[in-house]
Amino acid sequence: MxxxxxxxxxxxxxxxxxxxxxxxxxxxxxxxxxxxxxxxxxxxxxxxxxxxxxxxxxxxxxxxxxxxxxxxxxxxxxxxxxxxxxxxxxxxxxxxxxxxxxxxxxxxxxxxxxxxxxxxxxxxxxxxxxxxxxxxxxxxxxxxxxxxxxxxxxxxxxxxxxxxxxxxxxxxxxxxxxxxxxxxxxxxxxxxxxxxxxxxxxxxxxxxxxxxxxxxxxxxxxxxxxxxxxxxxxxxxxxxxxxxxxxxxxxxxxxxxxxxxxxxxxxxxxxxxxxxxxxxxxxxxxxxxxxxxxxxxxxxxxxxxxxxRKLFDLKIENLSFSYLGLDFIVDLGINQQEIENKTHSDFYYLGKISDIGDLSTHYGYETLDAAGFTFKVGETYPKILDDFEEFMNLDFLSLLKQGYTSVSINDMPKEIKFTPMPMNIIDIKKIKIPKNNTLPASPINLGMDATFLLRKNDEVVYAVINGFVYAVKENKNDIKNAVVK
The missing domain is CATH 3.40.630.10 (Zn peptidases)
Structure with a gap:
């Protein structure tokens, strides 16, 4: 047997x-x-x-x-x-x-x-x-x-x-x-x-x-x-x-x-x-x-x-904002494009708004529900910094809490295209004078840089910097890189 x-x-x-x-x-x-x-x-x-x-x-x-x-x-x-x-x-x-x-x-x-x-x-x-x-x-x-x-x-x-x-x-x-x-x-x-x-x-x-x-x-x-x-x-x-x-x-x-x-x-x-x-x-x-x-x-x-093909790097749901006295609720699809950094043979990310509207049939690698939050475009820190070294010594969390999402630098090295810190940089030498439009631009546009704030009770809870999320109240920084403009 x-x-x-x-x-x-x-x-x-x-x-x-x-x-x-x-x-x-x-x-x-x-x-x-x-x-x-x-x-x-x-x-x-x-x-x-x-x-x-x-x-x-x-x-x-x-x-x-x-x-x-x-x-x-x-x-x-x-x-x-x-x-x-x-x-x-x-x-x-x-x-x-x-x-x-x-x-x-x-x-x-x-x-x-x-x-x-x-x-x-x-x-x-x-x-x-x-x-x-x-x-x-x-x-x-x-x-x-x-x-x-x-x-x-x-x-x-x-x-x-x-x-x-x-x-x-x-x-x-x-x-x-x-x-x-x-x-x-x-x-x-x-x-x-x-x-x-x-x-x-x-x-x-x-x-x-x-x-x-x-x-x-x-x-x-x-x-x-x-x-x-x-x-x-x-x-x-x-x-x-x-x-x-x-x-x-x-x-x-x-x-x-x-x-x-x-x-x-x-x-x-x-x-x-x-x-x-x-x-x-x-x-x-x-x-x-x-x-x-x-x-x-x-x-x-x-x-x-x-x-x-219905995935985004970041999907933000139920985002409320106002334009010309009207209130809107939309979803945002944000993608982080890889940009080759030829100086160093690597790359950095550039976050852009890829879609706006009803994205209920779409998904995100990361999803953030913005219901109950107030949308706000971030401001530029009023002091113009002398150089990149001064920038690296800033208290970025404090600046984000105050509503700043970018700083200006007077002497910005040309080879630096992005920053590992959670704050975009404006190169003073590259500032463009905006066109004189009869109506103010919408705060959210297709293809725009994905940088803004989400607030509750006048307090910044989330900062979206270059398409990445910084949970300000929790001091949880998931930003891979910000950019030089």
């Missing part, structure tokens, strides 16, 4: 081990994370040493596919000896690096454990657009969107991608991107942290075996990611785009899986999202090798909620 029971149990144990791969990957991730890539704005020079270090690594093949327009190497890293060819390419848009970092995490894992490579050979192209990455911009050096160049193939980066797909006759392709953090899973307040698409290969959106296989893999990947980001997976619209690589890869016979890395709460550098890529893609490689995806019904893919 014991013998037969064990024979019955062994297949179940094996199945449990396969099902637990994603959990093993998730829990041991820190052992494999490539720590040298800890922010999103890395460049070609940062990943080239990682690629070079693999040249002596057993099982890895390094191929220089060619060069970008500006002469940077575009490399491919291959591993595995199976017949099924899997091609992954990342950062064809230079400002979409999340999966690039994740690729090097995966490579670190595959250095120590290659068991998931049974029956497959995997080819990573970590940075297809190194010239765009250099400037952290979407397009390549001549302004072409590589992902709209699959037909004309005018840029060398596009030519390389088409050539390698054809030479491998790739069975599966992973098209790795970043999407706006303002996408949400439809009809929910949750960001679409990961979005998938099995692109259409024709206008009719037909489903053949090639596209169906991509759908099945995505269906299984969604089931895995739901364990770690429940309700935060979306599905892109599958309108056929005849110029796009994903659509054409599908047409050329490669089962293509688009993965878009979106937003996640308190993850501005997308490090948790990077981890989800690592877990999801390695799990997908294993399921392709074992062909376990073939049991997945297409309904699992089609049940993934579609993407929507």
């Amino acid at each position: 014991t013998k037969y029971f064990l024979l019955f149990l062994l297949p179940l144990i094996g199945l449990a081990q396969k099902q637990s791969l994603d959990k093993q990957l998730f829990e041991a991730y820190d052992n494999f994370k490539e720590v040298s890539l800890d922010t999103r704005r890395f460049k070609h020079e940062d990943i080239q040493p990682l690629i070079d270090s693999l040249k002596g690594e057993k099982g890895f093949e390094i191929t220089v596919l060619g060069r970008s327009i500006q002469g940077r190497n575009i490399s491919m890293i291959s591993i595995g000896e199976g017949e099924t060819q899997i091609l992954l390419w990342s950062q064809m848009h230079g400002d979409e690096p999340t999966a690039t970092a994740s690729i090097f995490d995966m490579i670190n894992y595959l250095k120590t454990d290659k068991t998931i490579l049974n029956n497959v050979k995997v080819h990573f192209v970590p940075m297809l657009n190194p010239d765009g990455a250099e400037l952290f911009t979407r397009r390549n050096a001549i302004g072409i969107d590589i992902n709209r160049d699959a037909l004309r193939l005018q840029s060398p980066e596009s030519q390389l991608l088409k050539k390698i797909r054809d030479s491998l006759d790739a069975d599966f392709g992973f098209n790795l991107h970043d999407q706006s953090k303002y996408y949400n899973a439809k009809q929910t307040s949750k960001p679409a942290t990961i979005s998938f698409l099995a692109p259409a290969f024709n206008v009719e959106k037909d489903i053949n075996q090639t596209r169906g296989n991509a759908m099945r893999v995505i269906g299984k990947m969604n089931g895995i990611l739901q364990r770690y980001a429940r309700g935060q997976v979306g599905r892109y619209s599958d309108e056929f785009e005849p110029r796009a690589f994903g659509d054409n890869m599908q047409k050329w016979g490669t089962s293509t899986i688009l993965i878009e890395s979106g937003g996640y709460f308190d993850d501005p550098e997308k490090q948790f999202i990077r981890k989800l890529n690592y877990v999801g893609i390695l799990s997908a490689i294993e399921m392709i090798g074992t062909e376990s995806y073939q049991t997945m019904g297409l309904d699992k893919y089609l049940s993934i909620p579609k993407n929507d």
Whole structure:
């Protein structure tokens, strides 16, 4: 009896081990994370040493596919000896690096454990657009969107991608991107942290075996990611785009899986999202090798909620204000745009009002209910400061309580574009004389700087500085940066 029971149990144990791969990957991730890539704005020079270090690594093949327009190497890293060819390419848009970092995490894992490579050979192209990455911009050096160049193939980066797909006759392709953090899973307040698409290969959106296989893999990947980001997976619209690589890869016979890395709460550098890529893609490689995806019904893919775009960085509800003797109650949607700080090769935030009105169908990463508060435009501190050093010595909490949201500086260094303190700066040398309007401007306008006060009983309770909230009464400062005007 014991013998037969064990024979019955062994297949179940094996199945449990396969099902637990994603959990093993998730829990041991820190052992494999490539720590040298800890922010999103890395460049070609940062990943080239990682690629070079693999040249002596057993099982890895390094191929220089060619060069970008500006002469940077575009490399491919291959591993595995199976017949099924899997091609992954990342950062064809230079400002979409999340999966690039994740690729090097995966490579670190595959250095120590290659068991998931049974029956497959995997080819990573970590940075297809190194010239765009250099400037952290979407397009390549001549302004072409590589992902709209699959037909004309005018840029060398596009030519390389088409050539390698054809030479491998790739069975599966992973098209790795970043999407706006303002996408949400439809009809929910949750960001679409990961979005998938099995692109259409024709206008009719037909489903053949090639596209169906991509759908099945995505269906299984969604089931895995739901364990770690429940309700935060979306599905892109599958309108056929005849110029796009994903659509054409599908047409050329490669089962293509688009993965878009979106937003996640308190993850501005997308490090948790990077981890989800690592877990999801390695799990997908294993399921392709074992062909376990073939049991997945297409309904699992089609049940993934579609993407929507109804998220703001900050949503302020029920804001009351007056204009020309009339009272209004509106919601505000505020977004914090990243502005490149070329002097220091980093960025700062510029908070703007992106929408005004009834935003009851929209959501915020942070939401503040302004019901019962009085809206007030902040004032400029009357004393003109001599320099930035004097500014840094101010008592900012006291100034906010007095209703000030900006100060003026006479001798402001040109290289300083923002301030880590909760107070905007007015550069006296850049002051513009306002136009003479017949009517006063509304205190709230679309596109205006998101800086104002919320008061109750003539006391400042909240200060919104550059789109960030300072809870003045609690002295809770969540302001990442203010700006120099």
